[in-house]
Amino acid sequence: MAVRKDHSEIFGAARFNRKPCVTKFYSTKTKERIDMKRFFVFGLLIIVSKLAFTQSLDELKKHLYYEHYTAAKLAATNLLAQTNPHPDAWYWLGEIYLQEKKPDSAEATFKQGLDHAQKNNFSRKQDPLIYIGWAHLLMVKGDSVAARTELENVLSESKYKNPTALLAAARANIDGPRGDLNWALDLLERAAKRDKKNAAIPMAMGDLYRRLIDGGRAITAYNEALSLDPSLAEAYYKQGKIYKSQNNESVYLGLFEKAIQADPHYAPALYELYDHYFYKDVAKAKHYLDAYIKNSEPSIRHHYMLADLEFIAKNYQDAINHAQTVIAAEKEKSEPRLYKLLAYSYEATGDSVKALQEMKMYFDKSDTGRQIAKDFELMGRLTMAVEDDKEKAANWYQKAWELSEDVDEKMKYLNLLADWEKQNGNRLREAYWREQIYTTKYQPSNVDLYNWGLALFAGEDYKKADSVFAIYSEKYPEQVYGYLWRAKSNALIDSTMELGLAVPHYQKLIEVASADSIKxxxxxxxxxxxxxxxxxxxxxxxxxxxDYFEKLLALDPDNSDANKYASTLKKWIEEEEKTND
Known part of the structure; x- marks a missing residue:
């Protein structure tokens, strides 16, 4: 029994004190190997996690480069979904919002990132970007003093030696409306000394020089970036934008083409080529637009662009389809100009009724400040086509004339309005438009002056007609028309002849007209x-x-009235002579 008891105690001890027994059983070296394995696995997890973060961050930056902001935000959101996300994820998301001109969203994002960084002891020295992002926001909001203070605090932590922080701080100044561009240049020069192979630094320098309106140095900076990365389509693109601002077509076109040769997927350059060829070569414009749509994020804006291009190409039904797609998707948010595009397209297809309906929608939805002369012209034309109402159409054309700043266009409206009023029998309204024609035209002719005076005469405004034909007589003294219509106007003003107002004008008319008595x-x-x-x-x-009637009979011997008057006058003269005798 004793033996059994000893054995039971031994087995019991072994069972109830298994850990001490095992610890004693395994060697110290075995335990060290187990701990090292655990440490290795933990370290590997950290490396994998950092690698995943870096890969996701690179993906985000790639989306930003191509201006794929939705995809970039999704990549940032994925980074934030990781366990204990790095503050850089909030920085990049906030920067995306700033690119999209959404400062409120950027502010909320940066605040979350700062809160996370402070709670998890992310320092300004080791993780400066979230703090720089906040300073960038302050810069955008106009608080340049606070932004500068924050940036100096962050950069001083690394003694101005962190090229990533230097570049980000410079960017904040370049993008901010009140950024210190000279300081930004100093920061970039420091960054370049510490990171000589980073093409983003000379790219930022190029952007800085563009803000300084120093195109030459900007071009040089972008060339430096290309020497570091020849596939950098953005550099060619920004060089092209500089030459485009100078209207140097041959140069900027070549640079945009180089951009897509360097990177066929770079959508901003594809857009510029589409825009260049829009009015010049519809086929090329369509080629680049298709490529742009393929390489940019899906957007309803693509249908706007397709509607515009199809309209220019005179593919009116396709233009109508794209415009209707936008309106169906955006409803009240649709740009009013789409209704105008629909109106022109329907008119071109012969459907003036629908065209007028769409133009009425356009005027109902558009701001008056964005309406142009041709909008009112189209309404006038459609009103005539559908309602055959010249008076209402004339009101539209008058508004077109008032808005137009092009002299030739104004003349077109004025002539149309004058002709319509003449057809309507409203000669004084016609005279008003004839006067506008005469005073608007760069070099008005004698016909313009004549038509103005004649409309006044027909409208029975004889005094003003006389003043207009007085101008005519002065400007064209060798012509008969000024004297003729001054004579006629004054004859009607002085209908009893008592004042003799018409006499000097008829005398002058005889003087000038006698040069060709037959004509x-x-x-x-x-x-x-x-x-x-x-x-x-x-x-x-x-x-x-x-004497006058005899001159008349010399030209027209068979004039019965003149013969009768002459005969009567001779009798009166004979009687007068007898009386005097």
């Missing part, structure tokens, strides 16, 4: 007749009156 026969007959009547009836100078 101007009717004018001379009229003048002789008027002056003959005036002399007989007002001045009672029968001799002078007979």
């Amino acid at each position: 101007n026969k009717s004018l001379l007959l009229s003048a002789y007749g008027y002056l003959g009547s005036y002399e007989a009836n007002v001045r009672k100078d029968f001799d002078a009156s007979l």
Whole structure:
């Protein structure tokens, strides 16, 4: 029993004190190997985690480079979904929001990142970007003093030796409306000394020089970036933008083409080529637009662009389809100009009714400040086509004339309005538009002046007609028309002839018209007749009156009225002579 008891105690001890027994059983070296294995696995997990973060961050930066902001935000969101995410994830997400002009979203993101960094002891020295991001936000919001203080605090932690921080701080100044560009240049020069193979640094220098309006140095900086990375399409693209601002077509076009040769997927350069060829070569524009759509993020904006291009290409039904796709998707948020595009497209296809409906929608939804002369012209044209209402159409054309700044375009509207008023029998309204034609035209002709005066005469504004034809007589003294219509106007003003207002104008008319009595026969007959009547009836100078009627008969011997008047005058003269005798 004793033996059994000893054995049971031994087995019991072995069972209830297994850990001490095992610890004693395994050697110290075995335990060290187990601990090292655990440490290795833990370290491997850290390396894998950092590698995954780096890969995801590189993916995010790639999306930003190509301006794929939705994809970049998704990549940032994935980074933030990791366990204990690095503050850089918040930095990049905030920077994306700043690129999208969404400072409120950027502010909320940076605050979250700062809170996380402070709670988890991420320092300004080791992890400066989230702090620089906050300073960038302050810069964008206009608080350059606070931004500068924050940036100096961050950079001083690394004694201005961290090239990543230096570059980010410089970027904050370049992008900020009140950034210190000279300081930014100093920061970039420091960064370049410490990271000589980073093409992002000379790219930032190029952007800085562009802000300083120093295109030459900007070009040099972008070339330096290309020497470090020949596939950097962005550098060619930004060089192209500089030459485009100078209207140097041959150079900027070649640079945009170099950009897509370096990287066929670089959408900003594809867009510029599409834009360049939009009005010049529809086929090429379509080629680059298709490539742009393929290499940019899906967007309803693509349908806007396709609608515009199809309209220019006169593929009106395709233009209508794309415009309707946008309106169906965006509804009230659709740009009003789409309704105008629809109106022009329907008009081109012969459907003026739908065109007028769409233009009414356009005017209902668009701001008056964005409406142009041709919008009102189209409404005038469609109103005539559908409603056949010249008065209403004329109101639209008048607004077109008021808005237009192009002289040729204004003249087109003025002539149309004047002709319509003439057709409507409203000669004084016609005269108003004829006056506008005369005063607007760079070099008005005698016909413009004549039409203006004649409309006034027809509208029975004889005094103003006389003043207009006085201008005509002064400008064209060798022509008969000024004197003729001054004579006619004054004859109607002085209908009893008592004031003799028309007399000097008829006398001048005879003087000028006599140079070609055959051509101007009717004018001379009229003048002789008027002056003959005036002399007989007002001045009672029968001799002078007979002289005029005899001149009339010399041109027109068979004129019965003149013969009768001449005969009467001769009798009066004979009677007067007998009385005097």
